[in-house]
Amino acid sequence: MNSNESFFIIDCEGLTKTFETPNGEFEVVADFSLKARSNEFVVLFGPGQCGKTTLLNMMSGLETASTGSVVVNGKAVSGPGPERGVVFQSIALFPWLTVMGNVEYGLKMRGVGKQERRGRAQRYIELVGLQGFEDAFPVKLSGGMKQRVGIARAYCNEPAVLFMDEPFGALDAQTRYLMQEELQRIMSVEKRTTVFVTNNIEEALYLADRIVVLANCPTRIKAEYVIDLPRPRDYVDSRFLALRQEISGMLDRAL
C-alpha cells in the first residue's frame, strides 16, 4: 500500500444521482466529493431522508452514480465487492445461516478452505464479543447482537474500507449507546477506514475523526469539521458539548 501522506484510500469526485420520474428528473445527490485517508473515520451527518443511503451506496458500489467517479484503494468502483465492506441499517443477516455461517460467508464464496475460514471467522466473532454464539441462528439474537454479527461479517473479508449505513438506527436508545462504545472498542483494536452515516449528533461526535455535514434535498456538503478530541470520548465533556451545539445548529430544519 502507498504510505504517501497524500494517498487517499477513498477518492470520490463530483458524484451526482438523478432519478427519472413522471414529473421530470429528480436529483437526489448533487456534486459530492470526498477524499479520505487510510484509517480515517469519516461521519456523514445529516437529517433523515436526504439521500445519505444513496450516497453511501454509490461509494460502496451497491448503486451506480449518474455522474462522477469513485476510486477506492486505487481501483475504480463499478459494483459491490469484498474490498468495500458494508454494514446495513436493516442488518441483513442471512437467517438460514448461523452466526459462524454468516461471518465466514464471504470467505466461503471466495473459495477459502474450511479450516482456515473457520479460524479467521472465529477471530472476528471474538473481536465483536460474540464468542459462544457461533452456532446460534439470527432469529435468536437481540438487535445489538445481530448488528455485531453484521460488523464481524464485513470485517472478516478484510476490506480496505468499511461503509456503515446508520447501523444502529434500528436499535433502542440504550443499546445504541452500548453499540457506539462497542464500535469504538473494535476500532481501537483493529482500525479500518470507515464512512459512517448517521442522523444522531452524539453518535457522530463520539466516533468521528471528521464530520461532513450534509444538506437536504438534494444531498450535498454543507460543512466539514475535524474532530480532534481524545478517545474514548466523553459525551459530557465541555468541548464535546460545544461542538454538539454548533454542528446540530447547522442542520437544515425543513423536511
Next chain:
Amino acid sequence: MNTRNSASAVTIFRILAGLFSIGCFIALWHFGTNGTALGKLLPGPSVVLGKFVASFTTKIGKYTILGHAMWSLSRVMVAYTAAAVIGIGLGLAMGWYRTAEAIFRPFYEMIRPIPPIAWIPIAIIWFGLGESAKYFLIFLSAFASITLNSFDGARSVDRVLVGAAKMLGANDRQLFTSIVLPASTPYIFAGLQVALSTSWATVLAAEMVRSSEGVGWVIVSGMEMNNTTQILVGIIAIGLIGFMLATIMREVEAKLLAWNRQGT
C-alpha cells in the same frame, strides 16, 4: 404453580371433550344404522371397524389394505419427487431470471387453470391404462403448486440480502445457490405441502378411473360390488394415510425451517 395447574387442567378437558364428541358421533352412527332403513345402505361402526382391522390380514382383491396403501403411496412418491426436483428448479429459475420467466411462464399460465383430474381422459389415450398415465397425472398435479410457490419465493428474496451477498463477493451462480434457494425455502415448503395433498387426491382419482390395486381401487370396487363396508374401510385408510403425510410434512418443516420461526 396456579397457572401450570390450570394449563394441564385445560388439556385434560380438551382431551375429554374430544373423546366425548367422537364417542357421540360413533354412538349416533351405531343407533342410526342399527335395524333402521339407513342401516340397509350403511353398515354400523362395529362392522366397519371390524372389517378394517381384518383387512390388515385378509385380502381385498389382490392385496391386504397395507398392500393397497403401498401401491398408492409408491405411485405418489415417484411422481411427486420428480415434480419436486423439476418444479423447484424451474420455479426458482423463472422467479430469478427474467428470460426464463418470459419463455416458460405463458405455458404455465395456460396449463394452470386446468384441474389435473381433467387430464385423465387424454392421459389414458396417450399413455394407455398402465402406470405411466398415473405417474403423468400425479406429476402434473404436484408440479403446479411446487412451481408456483418456488416462483413466488425467488421473486420475494429481500434485495438487501442480495446486495449483502454481492458485497461479500458472491458471483451470479453463487447468488442463486447460496441466497435465492435458501431464502425461498419457506415458500417452496408451502408448495410441497399443498402438492402432497393434491397428489394424494389425484392418485385416488386415477385409481378410481382405471386400476386393479391401490386404495382408490378399493373404494371404487366397493361401489361396483355394492359393498359399502369396503368403501368405508377404504375411506378410513385414506384418511389415516392423509393424516400421516400431513404430520410428516409438519415435522420436517419444524426441523428444516427452525431459523424462520419468529422468536420472542
Next chain:
Amino acid sequence: MKKDRRYLLLSLLAVSTVLAAWWLATDILKLVPSTTFPSPVKVLRTLVIKFWDPNPDGATLPQHVIASLQVSLTGYLMGVFIGVPLGICMAWFTRFDWFARPLFDMLRPIPGIAWIPLMIILFGIGVMSKAMVIFLSSFTACVVNSYSGIKQTKAVHLWVARTFGAGNLEMLFKIAIPTSLPLVLTGMRVALGSSWSALVAAELLASTQGLGFMIMQCRGLYRPDVIIAGMITIGSVGAFLTWLLSLLERRVVKGGRFS
C-alpha cells in the same frame, strides 16, 4: 420500458414456436395418428362447432357448461355458507372448538373425491351425489381459512373494544370478523379451485352430462380433439370464476390491511 417489451416478444415467440411445432407434427408431417394427438387447427374447429353441435356425446358445449356450473356452484355455495360460519365459531368459542375440532380433524385428511363412491351408493348417479362431494371439498378449505382468519385478530384491538365496553358477540362481529375477511376470501378462492376440480372428478365417474362427462365419453369414442377442447373449456370457466371472485376479494380488502 424497452426491456419489458423485449421479454414480451420472447414470450410470444416461445408460444408461437410451440404451437407451430404442434401443428407441424400433426397436420403436416403426420408424425402421430390423429386418434391420439389432434392438430391445433382441429381442436379449434371442434371447439367452435361444439357450441351448437351435440355430437358425438349427446349435448352441446353450452349445455355441458351449464350443467357443470349448476352442480358445482350449488355444492360450492353450500360449503361456503356452512363452512365459513363453522370456522368462525370454532375459532371464537373455545369450548365449541374443543368438541368440534376432533371431528373436523377426522374429516380433514380425506380428499373430497374419496367420497364419490359412498355418495353414489347413498344417492345414486345424479346431481345430489355430485353436489355432496363438491360440498365436502369446498367445506374444508372454508373452515380452515376462516379459522385462521379469526385467530389472527390482534389482542390489542380486542382490548381497545373492551375498554369501550363491548361484549363478546359485539367484539366478534365488529372486530374479529372484519379482521378475518381477507383470509375468509382466500379460503373461498381455494375452495373454488377444489370444488371445480371435484366437479370434474365426480363427472368423470358418475354423470350423464357436464364437462367431465363430455371428456370421458370422448375418450371411449377416440375423439381427443373434443377432449382437448373440453379441457380448454374447463380451464377457461374455472379461470373466469376465479377472476370473478378476485373482484370481490379486491372490493372487500380495499380498505387496506388491518395493521
